[in-house]
Amino acid sequence: MLPIAIDVMSGDREPREYVAGALRALADDAELRATLVGDPQLISAALSSQPDAVRARTALAAASQVVTMEEKPREAIRHKKDSSMRVAVDLVHSGGACACVSAGNTGALTAIAHFVLKTLPGVERAAIISAIPSAHGHTHMLDLGANTKATPEQLRQFAAMGAIIARDVYAVAAPRIGLLNIGEEDMKGHEVVQTAHALLSSSGLNYVGFVEGDDIFSGDVDVVVTDGFTGNVALKTMEGVAGLIADRLRQEFQASFLDRVAGAIARPVLRRAAAGLDPRRYNGACMVGLTGIVVKSHGSADSVAFSRAIGTASLAARRGLTGHIAQALRAQEIGA
Amino acid sequence: MLPIAIDVMSGDREPREYVAGALRALADDAELRATLVGDPQLISAALSSQPDAVRARTALAAASQVVTMEEKPREAIRHKKDSSMRVAVDLVHSGGACACVSAGNTGALTAIAHFVLKTLPGVERAAIISAIPSAHGHTHMLDLGANTKATPEQLRQFAAMGAIIARDVYAVAAPRIGLLNIGEEDMKGHEVVQTAHALLSSSGLNYVGFVEGDDIFSGDVDVVVTDGFTGNVALKTMEGVAGLIADRLRQEFQASFLDRVAGAIARPVLRRAAAGLDPRRYNGACMVGLTGIVVKSHGSADSVAFSRAIGTASLAARRGLTGHIAQALRAQEIGA
Numbered sequence: 001m002l003p004i005a006i007d008v009m010s011g012d013r014e015p016r017e018y019v020a021g022a023l024r025a026l027a028d029d030a031e032l033r034a035t036l037v038g039d040p041q042l043i044s045a046a047l048s049s050q051p052d053a054v055r056a057r058t059a060l061a062a063a064s065q066v067v068t069m070e071e072k073p074r075e076a077i078r079h080k081k082d083s084s085m086r087v088a089v090d091l092v093h094s095g096g097a098c099a100c101v102s103a104g105n106t107g108a109l110t111a112i113a114h115f116v117l118k119t120l121p122g123v124e125r126a127a128i129i130s131a132i133p134s135a136h137g138h139t140h141m142l143d144l145g146a147n148t149k150a151t152p153e154q155l156r157q158f159a160a161m162g163a164i165i166a167r168d169v170y171a172v173a174a175p176r177i178g179l180l181n182i183g184e185e186d187m188k189g190h191e192v193v194q195t196a197h198a199l200l201s202s203s204g205l206n207y208v209g210f211v212e213g214d215d216i217f218s219g220d221v222d223v224v225v226t227d228g229f230t231g232n233v234a235l236k237t238m239e240g241v242a243g244l245i246a247d248r249l250r251q252e253f254q255a256s257f258l259d260r261v262a263g264a265i266a267r268p269v270l271r272r273a274a275a276g277l278d279p280r281r282y283n284g285a286c287m288v289g290l291t292g293i294v295v296k297s298h299g300s301a302d303s304v305a306f307s308r309a310i311g312t313a314s315l316a317a318r319r320g321l322t323g324h325i326a327q328a329l330r331a332q333e334i335g336a
Numbered sequence: 337m338l339p340i341a342i343d344v345m346s347g348d349r350e351p352r353e354y355v356a357g358a359l360r361a362l363a364d365d366a367e368l369r370a371t372l373v374g375d376p377q378l379i380s381a382a383l384s385s386q387p388d389a390v391r392a393r394t395a396l397a398a399a400s401q402v403v404t405m406e407e408k409p410r411e412a413i414r415h416k417k418d419s420s421m422r423v424a425v426d427l428v429h430s431g432g433a434c435a436c437v438s439a440g441n442t443g444a445l446t447a448i449a450h451f452v453l454k455t456l457p458g459v460e461r462a463a464i465i466s467a468i469p470s471a472h473g474h475t476h477m478l479d480l481g482a483n484t485k486a487t488p489e490q491l492r493q494f495a496a497m498g499a500i501i502a503r504d505v506y507a508v509a510a511p512r513i514g515l516l517n518i519g520e521e522d523m524k525g526h527e528v529v530q531t532a533h534a535l536l537s538s539s540g541l542n543y544v545g546f547v548e549g550d551d552i553f554s555g556d557v558d559v560v561v562t563d564g565f566t567g568n569v570a571l572k573t574m575e576g577v578a579g580l581i582a583d584r585l586r587q588e589f590q591a592s593f594l595d596r597v598a599g600a601i602a603r604p605v606l607r608r609a610a611a612g613l614d615p616r617r618y619n620g621a622c623m624v625g626l627t628g629i630v631v632k633s634h635g636s637a638d639s640v641a642f643s644r645a646i647g648t649a650s651l652a653a654r655r656g657l658t659g660h661i662a663q664a665l666r667a668q669e670i671g672a
């Protein structure tokens with residue numbers, strides 16, 4: 001397999017955190033090869049202390065610029081042609097990498113990925129998809145923020161791509177697709193979801209109808225489709241609620257001596273419950289619908305979370321994500 | 337204080353659950369007076385077994401129809417003029433009640449409330465607001481689903497009304513207002529939030545800028561403004577995540593004998609943590625911007641949750657919600 005191009009410069013953290021994440025991913029997976037993209041001095045220094053087995057699977061691609069979190073997408077395309085983000089995406093385009101990963105500015109990454117890689121024929125806009133823990137496994141949700149809105153036809157394309165990913169990358173047989181809305185009845189919602197509902201109902205996809213926010217976690221549906229604005233708000237809301245609950249539990253288990261004792265006894269069980277829901281475990285959202293694989297890591301990902309995003313990229317590449325979608329397009333599974 | 341009109345017929349549950357909720361609210365608050373609206377036989381039967389102290393504070397308003405959860409808003413207005421929902425709202429309009437509460441169809445309740453009560457001058461559309469637990473108390477969020485979309489000007493009106501409710505009903509001094517978006521930087525989001533951002537920035541309100549989904553819980557902002565589609569999805573997503581975490585904890589504390597022992601020891605602490613976050617405690621969302629008080633209960637509310645919605649209506653009426661907003665309108669706090 002080709003190496004994965006890893007932008008180690010972009011995101012809310014210091015580059016060393018992302019370098020550490022890359023090294024962790026290399027240690028976790030002996031088959032993985034990586035090209036670290038960014039400041040060559042910084043990367044060389046980090047690699048120099050690594051064992052030969054890791055260094056042998058690691059290359060360096062120099063980039064002199066960094067796309068900031070505030071950068072406007074268009075300006076990133078125009079003025080940051082030697083940024084770590086752009087060089088990483090370019091490597092996918094030139095065939096030097098099978099996928100790329102970045103924790104940087106979502107808007108800029110989406111714009112650069114569309115500009116360099118282009119969408120597959122039949123796909124108007126790429127969408128960001130991620131696996132989200134649910135009652136009986138996972139729900140695959142898209143768009144999580146590649147676009148600020150979506151037309152009904154784009155929502156239909158997202159649904160088709162989501163179904164292919166659930167089936168061909170995550171081995172879900174006949175994935176059930178739901179369209180996110182504020183009620184399950186046919187007449188609920190604004191005209192965009194109404195029109196998309198009609199398109200999906202006659203699409204030949206395994207479409208089960210409207211679903212609501214709590215259905216993301218119910219296990220009753222495998223793919224949840226929405227526009228990037230709503231999807232991103234829902235994703236951040238999940239993180240916020242989970243964080244609030246974790247904080248409350250920590251506070252209550254610290255409230256008195258007896259509570260601390262109870263906390264010590266319950267800790268292994270709490271840890272087990274938390275591990276299954278740890279957002280770091282689910283880090284790494286795929287941008288789908290492009291001619292190559294681009295994975296977006298959470299901007300504030302630590303090294304553990306960032307290594308998971310690299311794992312997501314590796315899984316998508318090994319399972320042939322782009323090829324499956326392109327094939328489905330040719331077979332008119334996606335195109336109208 | 338005038339009685340609160342309580343629609344005991346509409347919602348996902350049996351009427352007896354809502355009647356039980358009303359009786360619980362009457363038991364909890366000795367000042368409360370209630371008019372139960374619905375099937376007179378059912379209500380009389382339920383009241384007959386009650387102590388005199390409760391019966392003395394309870395009246396009955398007969399309604400021969402029920403608005404179903406599938407009913408289209410327009411049809412509910414046209415064909416359900418003797419429904420429990422309509423009669424309850426009519427009681428507020430005629431001055432027979434200080435507020436009304438219903439667990440029924442949100443779309444129909446919104447439509448009937450607008451049709452019967454009308455919006456206050458200067459308010460284009462009413463919004464649904466609720467208190468949501470956050471790191472340091474509560475965040476007041478609107479619109480949670482009265483409308484499927486909102487114009488920038490409507491978002492500005494929601495912000496102004498949210499601030500008045502936080503200040504005058506919940507005693508938050510100088511509430512900080514945030515506009516929900518998919519990034520905090522000025523250029524993020526679609527044109528509706530962009531235009532609303534500009535309106536809010538020059539509004540004289542205590543507007544702190546864009547916030548993301550996780551900021552609802554951070555305690556860094558007191559009022560979160562969004563359109564009813566996004567707000568409703570976020571609200572249901574919160575419920576879904578909290579339910580998933582509770583289920584995982586229950587499962588893990590049942591996994592083995594030792595886990596069950598740990599669970600028994602940790603139970604009081606877990607209960608305390610859960611109590612502060614119990615969605616039933618936060619049931620009852622106010623529809624604001626109308627000439628009277630309408631409170632929407634969750635459709636699947638049990639008697640405990642329904643009694644809380646009645647409590648919300650009672651608080652809003654006692655604190656003079658409608659008067660505060662009308663006064664602010666006259667003082668041009670809301671009107672542009």
